[in-house]
Amino acid sequence: MVPYMDKAKLQAYRDWVQSELKTCANFWLEKGMDRVNGGVYTCLDRKGEIYSTDKSVWMQGRCGWTFSYLCHVYGVRPEWLEAAKSCIDFLEDHCINREAGGRMYFTVTAEGKPLRQRRYCFSEGFYVLANAEYYGVTGEREHLERARRAYELIWQLNNGLIKDPTGLGPKTIPETRTGRALADPMIYLNITSVMHRVDPEQAALYDERAAKCADDIFRYHVKPDLKCTLESVDPEGNPRLYYTEGRTVNPGHDIECVWFLLEYANRTGNQELHRGAEQIFNWAIEAGWDKEYGGLLYFIDCLGKPPEAYEHDMKLWWPHNEIMISSLMLYRDTRDEKYLEWFEKTVAYCKEHFSDPEYGEWYGYLRRDGKPTEPSTKGSTFKGPFHLPRALIQCDIMLGQLLEG
Numbered sequence: 059m060v061p062y063m064d065k066a067k068l069q070a071y072r073d074w075v076q077s078e079l080k081t082c083a084n085f086w087l088e089k090g091m092d093r094v095n096g097g098v099y100t101c102l103d104r105k106g107e108i109y110s111t112d113k114s115v116w117m118q119g120r121c122g123w124t125f126s127y128l129c130h131v132y133g134v135r136p137e138w139l140e141a142a143k144s145c146i147d148f149l150e151d152h153c154i155n156r157e158a159g160g161r162m163y164f165t166v167t168a169e170g171k172p173l174r175q176r177r178y179c180f181s182e183g184f185y186v187l188a189n190a191e192y193y194g195v196t197g198e199r200e201h202l203e204r205a206r207r208a209y210e211l212i213w214q215l216n217n218g219l220i221k222d223p224t225g226l227g228p229k230t231i232p233e234t235r236t237g238r239a240l241a242d243p244m245i246y247l248n249i250t251s252v253m254h255r256v257d258p259e260q261a262a263l264y265d266e267r268a269a270k271c272a273d274d275i276f277r278y279h280v281k282p283d284l285k286c287t288l289e290s291v292d293p294e295g296n297p298r299l300y301y302t303e304g305r306t307v308n309p310g311h312d313i314e315c316v317w318f319l320l321e322y323a324n325r326t327g328n329q330e331l332h333r334g335a336e337q338i339f340n341w342a343i344e345a346g347w348d349k350e351y352g353g354l355l356y357f358i359d360c361l362g363k364p365p366e367a368y369e370h371d372m373k374l375w376w377p378h379n380e381i382m383i384s385s386l387m388l389y390r391d392t393r394d395e396k397y398l399e400w401f402e403k404t405v406a407y408c409k410e411h412f413s414d415p416e417y418g419e420w421y422g423y424l425r426r427d428g429k430p431t432e433p434s435t436k437g438s439t440f441k442g443p444f445h446l447p448r449a450l451i452q453c454d455i456m457l458g459q460l461l462e463g
Contacts, residue, residue, distance in 0.1 A: 065461055068457055068460055068461055069457075069461060071401075071402075071405065071453075071457055072453075072454060072457040072458065072461070074405075074409075075450050075453045075454050075457065076450075076454055078413065078446075078450055079447060079450035079451065079454065081418045081419065082418070082419055082420075082443070082446055082447050082450065083125075083128065083138070083443070083447060084418070085106060085418040085419040085436070086098065086121070086141075086419075086442070086443040087137055087141060088106070089102055089106030089107075089108075090102060090106075090121075090437070090442070090443065091141055091144060092113075092144075092148075092168065095148070095168055095169050095170065096144045096145075096147055096148040096151075096170075097113055097118050097121075097144060097145050097148030097149075097152075097170075098113070098117060098118060098121045098141070098144070098145055098442065098443070099111060099113065099168075099437075100113070100114055100117045100121075100437040100438065100439065100441065100442035100443075101435075101437055101438055101439065102435070102436045102437040103433060103434070103435055103436065104414065104417055104421070104430075104433070104434045104435065104436060105417050106417065106418070106419075106436060109435075111167070111168040112165050112166070112167060112168070112173060112439070113148075113165065113166050113167070113168060113170075114164075114165055114438075114439040114440070114442065115149070115153045115162055115163050115164055115165060115166060115181040115184075116164070116180055116181055116184050116439075116440070116442075117184075117439070117442035117443075117444070118145045118146075118148050118149045118153060118184075118188075119145070119149060119181065119183075119184025119185045119186075119187060119188040120184050120187070120188070120442055120443065120444035121141065121142075121145045121188075121442055121443045121444070122142045122143075122145035122146040122149065122184075122187075122188030122189075122191075122192065123142075123184065123187040123188045123191050123252075123444070124142075124443045124444055124447050124448065125138040125139070125141040125142035125145075125443075126138075126139075126142040126188065126191035126192045126194070126195050127191050127448070127451065128447070128451065129142070129195045130191060130194055130195055131451055131455065134195060139195070139196075142188070142191075142192055142195075143192070145188065146188050146189060146192055146201070148170060149162075149185055149188065150204070151170065152166055152169075152170025152171075152172075153166055153170070153181070153185075155172065155175060155224070158175070158223045158224045158225075159211070159223030159224075160207070160208070160211060160223075161175070161182070161211075161222070161223055161224050162181035162182050162185060163175055163181065164176040164181060165439065175224055175226065176226070177222060177224065177226040177227070177228070177229065178241075179211075179212045179215055179216060179242075180241075180245065182208045182211060182212050183208075183212060183245050183246070183249050185204070185205075185208050186205045186208045186209050186212070186249050186252075186253070187249060187252055189201040189202070189204040189205040189208070190202065190205040190249075190252050190253055190256050190257065191252060191256065193205065193256055193257075194255070194256035202256070202257060205253065205257075206253075206257070206260070209249065209250075209253060212246060212249070213246070213267065216242045216243075216246065236292075236293060237290055237291055237292045237293055237298070238274075238278050238279070238290070238291050238292070238293060238295065239289065239290055240275065240279045240287065240288070240289050240290070240311065240315070241289075241311070243270075243271040243272075243274040243275050244271070244275060244311070244314070244315045244318060246267070246271050247268055247271035247272065247275075247315075247318045247319070247322060248318045250264050250267050250268045250271065251268070251318065251321050251322065251325075254268070254325075265326075268322050272319060272322055272331060275287075275315065275319070276334055277295060278291050278294075278295030279291060279295070280334070280337075280338060281297060281360075282337075284297065284360050285341045285345070286307045286312075286341055286342070286345065286360045287307065287312045287315070287338050287341070287342065288304070288305075288306070288307065288360065289303075289306045289307065289308055289311065290303050290304055290306065291304075297360075299360075299361060302359070302363070302364075302365065302366040303366075305359045305360045305361055305363065306357055306358075306359065306360075306365065306367075307342070307345065307346070307357070307358045307359070307360050308356070308357055309342040309343070309345060309346025309347075309354055309355065309358060309377060310346070310354055310356065310374070310376060310377025310378075310380055310381075311377075312338055312339075312341070312342035312346075313338075313339055313342050313343065313346075313354075313377065313380045313381055313384050314376075314377075314380040314383075314384070315335075315338065316335045316336075316338050316339045316342075316380075316384040316387075316388075317335075317380070317383045317384040317387050317452075319331060319332075319334070319335035319338070320332060320335050320384070320387050320388070320391065323335060324391070332391065336388060336392070339384055339385070339388060343381065343385075343400060345358055346358055346377075348371075348373075348426065351426055351427050351428055352403075352407050352428065353373040353378065353407050353411065353424070353428060354373065354377045354378060354381065355370065355371055355372075355373070355426075356369055356370055356371065356372050356373070356374055356377070357369075357370040358370070371426040372423060372424060372425060372426060372431075373411070373423075373424040373425075373426065373428060374422065374423060374424070375412055375420050375421065375422050375423075375441065375445065375446060376441070376445035376446075378404055378407065378408050378412065379445040379446055379448070379449035380445070380449070381400060381401070381404040382401060382404055382405065382408075382449045382452075382453055383448075383449050383452045383453065385397045385398070385400040385401040385404065386398075386401045386452075386453055386456045386457070387452075387456060389401060389460075390456050390459060390460055407428075408420070410428070411424055411428040411429075411430075412424070414436075417436075418436075419436045419437075419446070420436070420446055421434050421435070421436065422435050422436065422437065422438060422441040423435065
């Protein structure tokens with residue numbers, strides 16, 4: 059049982075989370091949805107005014123997932139389902155390169171004309187999430203079939219089973235340097251979790267794929283001797299510490315990965331995996347939290363050398379969303395007070411620096427000292443209705459579980 063005073067505190071957090079979620083969802087419904095062409099605009103300034111009409115394909119899928127997931131958790135509301143459908147229809151009609159094996163674009167115009175194609179599989183991943191979640195809500199089988207096809211395409215591409223039909227090739231000359239990226243098994247693990255929930259017919263496949271993802275993360279990327287999780291390693295998982303990318307740690311990515319692993323560990327009852335995920339969190343938060351200004355640094359170097367990324371010491375919204383989820387999940391599962399303290403510290407930082415009570419939603423990008431970049435923004439090609447509402451929904455659920463426990 060949670061003590062009475064703690065319950066009062068947890069209830070106050072839940073009230074805040076629910077208020078922020080309502081504001082966030084309404085912000086995107088009112089400011090972002092394209093009532094003419096379909097889909098969502100995400101390049102919005104502080105007030106929610108559009109500053110670029112180009113559309114992020116990632117965000118069409120992410121927005122489609124978010125509003126479907128809101129329906130899954132809280133019950134169907136017509137405006138949520140309409141927003142989800144608008145984004146999913148826009149994806150299907152405009153964002154698939156059918157001349158390149160069903161690979162998806164990265165950006166398109168407002169009307170849906172293709173602008174950029176990238177080699178990575180993240181557009182496809184968010185397409186899977188959106189269609190799978192929408193199927194879970196509506197039962198419309200076509201969306202499950204779409205999700206299954208794209209899910210399999212990502213697996214084949216990530217594992218080198220087929221040649222990339224875009225012809226873009228790898229980022230580096232493979233004869234000189236190739237390797238593994240943490241993002242591949244990490245994101246696929248999250249996609250697999252959603253597929254497992256909505257598509258029990260293929261539960262055995264999803265169990266097998268999830269196990270492979272978790273194994274790859276620990277086998278290749280988690281480095282106890284360096285007390286970190288590396289973004290990039292060689293094909294055998296060896297660290298490459300002689301250049302900057304090989305030493306890069308993205309604490310927010312690591313902490314996002316933590317709750318993906320915790321979900322899988324809890325579903326399978328794997329306590330060893332749970333403890334491993336806990337360790338990843340501890341390393342990332344201790345190394346990444348800015349001791350001078352607060353907040354989580356975007357990139358750090360595992361040996362303490364200078365990172366090359368210009369934005370390495372900025373504070374971005376999404377890593378803090380991931381801390382909220384992972385710290386609260388760890389507290390729920392272990393009842394270790396230090397994880398509740400990290401949740402509280404992060405929420406306090408977000409209230410002071412990211413949340414915008416005047417115009418709603420959160421600033422996306424802060425300088426190291428916690429002040430928003432100017433002119434400030436609520437959305438971009440990479441920021442839209444995804445990380446923040448996802449964190450608020452997850453935290454609402456977990457705070458409810460704690461209050462009932």
